[in-house]
Amino acid sequence: MSTIEVPRAEFLEISTDQPAQPRRRRIKRKTVNTVIWMVALLALTAIVLYPLVWMLFATFKPSSEFGQNPGLMPENPTVDNYVKVVEGIAGTPLWRFFANSLFIAVMAVIGTLFSSALAAYAFARIKFRGVGLLFAAMIGTLLLPFHVIIIPQYIMFNKLELVDTYWPLILPKFLATEAFFVFLIVQFIRNIPRDMDEAARIDGAGHLRIFFSIILPLIKPALITSAIFTFIWTWNDFLGPLLYINTPEEYPLPIALKLYNDQTSTSDYGATMAVSFLALLPILIFFIVFQRFLVDGVATQGLKG
Amino acid sequence: MFNIRTRRTALAAAALTASAALVLTGCSGGGAETAATYDPDEKVTLDLAFWGNDVRAELYDAAIASFNEEYPNITVNTSFLGFPEYWEKRQTEAAGGGLPDVMQFDYSYLRQYSENGLLLDLEPYLGNVIDTEPLAQNILDIGVVGDETTGIPTSTNAWGMYTNPKLLEQVGVEEFAGGDWEDYDAWMKEVTDAATAAGVELWGGTDWTGRIQNFEVQQRAKGEDLFTEDGEPNFTEEDLAAFWEQGDAVRTDGSVIGQQRLEEIYPLSGFDSALTASELTWDNFGAGYLGNLGTDFTELGLFEPPVTEEGAKDLYLKPSMLHSISAKTEHPEAAATLVNFLVNSPESGAAFGTNRGLPASTTALEGADLDPLSQQIADYEASIADRLGDAPPVPIVGYGTLEEKFRLIGQELGYGTLTVDDAVSQFFSEMDVVLNQ
Amino acid sequence: MTTTQSIVTAGADAKAMRRELRRAERGGPSMSPGRRRAARRESVAGYGFLVPWLIGFLGLTLGPMLYSLYLAFTKYNLFKDPEWVGFDNFVRMFTDDPQFMQSVQITLVYVLVGTPIKLAAALGIAMLLNYRNKGSGFFRSSFYAPSLIGASVSVAIVWRAMFSTDGPVDNSLSFFGIDLGGWVGNVALVVPMMILLAVWQFGAPMVIFLAGLKQIPQELYEAAEMDGAGPVRKFRSVTIPMLSSVIFFNLLLELINAFQIFASAYIISNGSGGPAGMTNFYTVYLYKRGFADLQMGYASAMAWVLVIVVAIIAFILFKTSTRWVHYAGENR
Structure with a gap:
């Protein structure tokens, strides 16, 4: 080593x-x-x-070993689990579930970065009437367990005839409904010294220009962090797709990997483990690629604060 | 992907079947639509939802493929999930208005959905679209709530006792020879002791007082169902206390597998993991057990549960699942046609075998190719004929909650974190809430 | 004072806003037209930037939230229309529901013990990672990897294997002479096991700490070194204050998350909250009441009790934060 x-x-x-x-x-x-x-x-x-x-x-244990062999090493190693999952589920190839997950996650990242950064800038840098109240409301949305708003939201999307489409999963991301990211970016913007944007204002720059040319480059670590989390959390989201997607070919991975288990008949835990592990790889790669940008974030550009 | 519900195209008003008038009564707000019946030339799309795994999904695909040979104009979009997720989704859809046209249904939810008008009354279709000839009357009665038939059982199962012959042979104990509950406890102790002597990690069974079905069997032996036709509880605190106290002995002498060990092997059960030699459960669990036990085990024993009272009709046939139709479906007749095919057709029987339980319909059963285990289950259900009584009334709304509560209390009794008296009062206060919701 | 107002006063640019308002009051009607035009322009810009969020908030979140508040005072089984019952749900919660009380207890233990450990682990590892750059990509990824796992039955299988009798945890503890046996089935050790699961998945706060550490200008450390500050001193007078906004964020969000622990407990117990109710955390119980038992009115009441409790904690945090949280952009 x-x-x-x-x-x-x-x-x-x-x-x-x-x-x-x-x-x-x-x-x-x-x-x-x-x-x-x-x-x-x-x-x-x-x-x-x-x-x-x-x-x-x-993932190399045959299904029957799960109750009987708690050890690390499989007693009868097999690649059957992988062979089985690569075949797909009930006529839908495995790659399809990966593609579905990838599509939703990429859209979610774009939506979240766009909408959260805009909202965060307003909360952190613009002084206007009602900002405090709106900020409190935004924090308030974090506090309510989401289970109690599932049904009213479902009714709304059902009325809009958007059930069994990806819209209920993606649209909220473009509308900054995840206060976590707004608040995260707010905290980072508030940590940026104001000298630069004030200098820009004296030069006659408006908020849009300050936002794009000064603030955005400086909050790169926060944006990268938000992108990483959005991607991973969307990738793993179970409840949203469960409620809104009906067609099995459109299922993302978290739903698909549950399809090997049926407590009322048989469950293939070997296959479940194999899919779970395969499902980890793309997000692991995503993380490995993007975590590098955390390093050369603001620190190397130098903060003249 | 959008679900494309095809609009009813202008119908050539010909070819009305005799049941057209009947169909109208089942069609809410039909208005001027005189032709609410299924027109074989009309293109119809139905949503079909079921719970199950990848294996069952492929069986459904096969069944629907043969359905489409006969009815090429009915497109069936299937959607499937695991059991808990399936019901979570259905509850949300029920509240939000949007159930699939045809659903695989569970007995414990049937009353709730029926009483709230979410399921189509199938009465108008019985005997014409849905063939009732192959279905025994007591089987059809299972799907009746109030005076409406809202579900058709696909298959039945009965309470039974699975044993593991290979493990028993290993420790040198004979199969349970039958007898009452105390005999069963003694037999479990014999197995556990033999296993301890042989240095094998094996118990005779699980604490059976943790399952509400065993309580039900004992109450039915007295001639009493757990709940009356009106949904009132039909047992007393003393009954329940007496039931749970029967488990005190096995819990303390260690002849049943401990709660701690059971937690460690979850999601598998003791029987799945070859840690117990017997298990009281529904007889359709056999295939799952064999699958989880792995290739080292090829056969299971299936016997009747211990006897509470000689000659009592304490067992009954339960639908392992039913098919129901949403009250809001736009194509009731097509949906009923699909239900009929899934329940009765030999093709469906051939496709599913006993995956959904032992087929309830004689025509489907004839089509089914029974593997040895399925044959064993069929023989078992025939062998207990003189212990089979009438099915209890359709489970009360919230029965699932009570069943789960019963199981959790059983766990706590196993841990010793709850006394029997506290357990009884907890169960009754939970029942209060459930009955008043 | 309502919670909304409280958070308002502690909110984003609250201090600046109050200053502005005071100025406006002082200036009163004599506020110059130029200033007023500028203020209006700021408002237009502010709401302009907020458009997506406002649509989402008003269109998707606010309505369902208010509806759930209404449901808290009703009996609602999802199938029939809600029926008004006043404070019945709340009364039942606090006087006639032993499961609720147990659930509150284990949730408090989980939050109060788990959150500090998780944050300390996240900050500690983040600082270790920030200390040198060698192989940091590998380490960062390794430490984040556990947090990648979604809530699937695989987690339940893996975690049970780790903590079962003669599993790795039991064996390593036995090596040090601590013989606890398996944790999974031991009623007393289930909550600690769940805490360890949460601590194991410390990746999110770690990454946020890392991002925050990267934002600290290196010159500050150099200056401190010139003044002869040792590592402890540098940590206390440079790292902590410069990181305070991020610490505040992580503390608040991890507290909120811990109070709402759901997925891991639900998966590990297969939705039952067992063994013996020891994974029946607040939100798990709420969910079971709402969706399994169809007591959505009761579940909504539970949700709002949680909202109030967490809002009070958040309010206190925001209030005290003015004393210890330092914003480079607002310190003048």
Whole structure:
């Protein structure tokens, strides 16, 4: 593993540049710190990842092992679970469920970023009558358990004849109904010093220009965070599609992977595990790709605050 | 994707079948639509919803394919989910107005949906569109709520006892030879003790006082259903306390699998996991057990439950599922045609086999190819004929809640976190709420 | 004072707004036409930016919320029209429902114990990750991975396997001489197990902390170092104040989420809230009452009791936040 190599390389490189004795000791201490840091993180990673590794191994267990073999290793390893799930469910190929989920999630990300950032800017930077009341209302929508508003919302979408379409899943995202993201972005905008937008205002810039050319670039970490969460949470959303989608070919993954279980007859837990694991991969890749942007967010651009 | 409900095209007013007039009575606000009957040339789309897994979905696809050979103009859009999700969705649709045309229905929800006028009264179609010849009267009666027939049973099941012969052989104990509940407890202890001696992790069974069905069987042995025709409770606090106290012995001497172990193997049961040698349950659970036990186990034993009272008619046939039609369907006749096909046709019997339980219709049963287990279930239901009484009244609204509450109380008794007296008063106060909702 | 008003005063630009209002009052009718035009322009811009949110709020959220408030005072079984019963639901809740009381207790334990642990873990790991950049992509992804899992039966299977008798948790604890046996079926250990599940999925607050840490200008640390500040000192006088807006966000949202814990408990217990009611958390119970028992009136009443409790907590947090939350954009 690279744990040992990396710090050593750094040490050598720097030490040839800076041969001075006290400096060397400091670098040595830094190297020791880095090693400790690495070891600590690796240990934590191992603990955190163990259940996922268990899950991966479980995808190779035949269905009958689930009640009888609680261990990590399958007793009779098999790839049957994958063979079965790749065939799809009742005539619908597996990729179709992935495509459905992907479509909904991508639309949700676009909608949430667009609408939440606009609303957040208004709440954080514009002084107008009623802003406080509206902000309180927005926080208020976070507090109510969503179960009690399911039925009235269903009635509305049913009246609009939008049931069995993706609209009830996507439209709310374009209307910033997830206060979580509005509030998140508000907090980040409020943390940006006002010097820059005030300078821009003196130059005659309006709110639209300030928003697009000053604020948006500065809240990149918040936007990336919102994008990641929206994608993952939409990908995993179960209740929305359950209520609004009737046609099995249009089901997203969370519904599809339940279709291997029927408590009233037989359940294929092996297949369930395999689909669950496959369903993890796209969002894992999404996260790996996008988490990089968290690093080169604001910090590298420098905040002159 | 939008659900395209085809509009009724201008009908060539010919070809009215004899049942047209009858159909009108089942059609709400028909107005000038004299031709509410199903016209074979008209293109109709029906939504059909059922609960089940991928396996059942494929069986439905096969059945509908043969349905379409006969009725090419009826397009059937199927939609399926697991059992709890299925009902969550139906409840929302019922409140929001938008149930599918044809639904696979569960007995415990039948009264609720019927009494609130959500299901179509099938009376006008019985004997014409829906063939009643292959369905015994006591089976048809199961789907009657008040004076309306709102569901047709597809299949029946009965309460029974599954055993695991291979495990019993392993520990050297004979099958349960029959007897009363105490005999059963003694037999379970024998199995558990033998297993302990042999160093095998195995118990004789599960604490049977956790299931409301066992209480029902014991009450019926006294000639009393749990609820009256009017939905009033028909048992006392003393009855219930006496029932739960019967479990005290097995719970304390460890001859049944402990609650803790059961939690660890969830979502499987003790019997699924080869940890118990017997289980009192509905007889249609056999296929699921075999599937979950895996290829090491090829056969199960199926016997009658312990006897409370010699000669009592304590068992009954329950519909494992029914088919119902939404009261708001635009195509009642086409929907009834589909229901008839799914319940009665040999093609449907051939497609489903016993996936939905043992077919209730003789014509469907003839079409079905029974595997050994299904044959065993059919034989079992025939063998208990003299213990089979009339089915109890259609379960009260909220029966599902009570059944679940009963199960949870059973768990707590297993943990010892609840005394029998507290359990009884909790159950009765829950029942109060349910009956008054 | 109603909660709405309270949050108003603590709300987004409340301070600035109050200043503005005071100025307007002072200026009164003599406020210059130019200022008034500017104020109007600000209002137009404000509402303009809010258009999507306003449509969503008024069109999709507000109506159903008010309807559920109405239902809280009714008996409603989803099938028949709601029937007005006044405060009956609330009375039953607090006087005649042992399950409700148990549910409140375990939910409070879950919130009060779980939230601080989860936030501490998230902040701790975020700072560890921020400390060096080596392999940080790998670590970030690894630590976030558990949070990727949706609420499927797979989670139930995995989590039960981890905490069953002779499972990895039991075995590692036994190694240190702590013999607890399996957690899953042990009534006393189910809530701790659920807390650990929540802590395991600390990815969301961790990522938000990370994003917040990235927003802290490096110069501040350099300046602190020049002044001879050690790591503890830097944490207390640079990290915490600069991160306070994000800490505040995470604290508030994690509290709200914890109060509304649903999916994991529902999945793990197969919707039953068992064993022995120990996963029957507030929202799980509310949901069972509403959808399984069809007592939507009672469920709505429960929902609004929760709203009031959480709103009070949110109000207190917003109130105290003026003392410890620092906004770089508003500190002048």
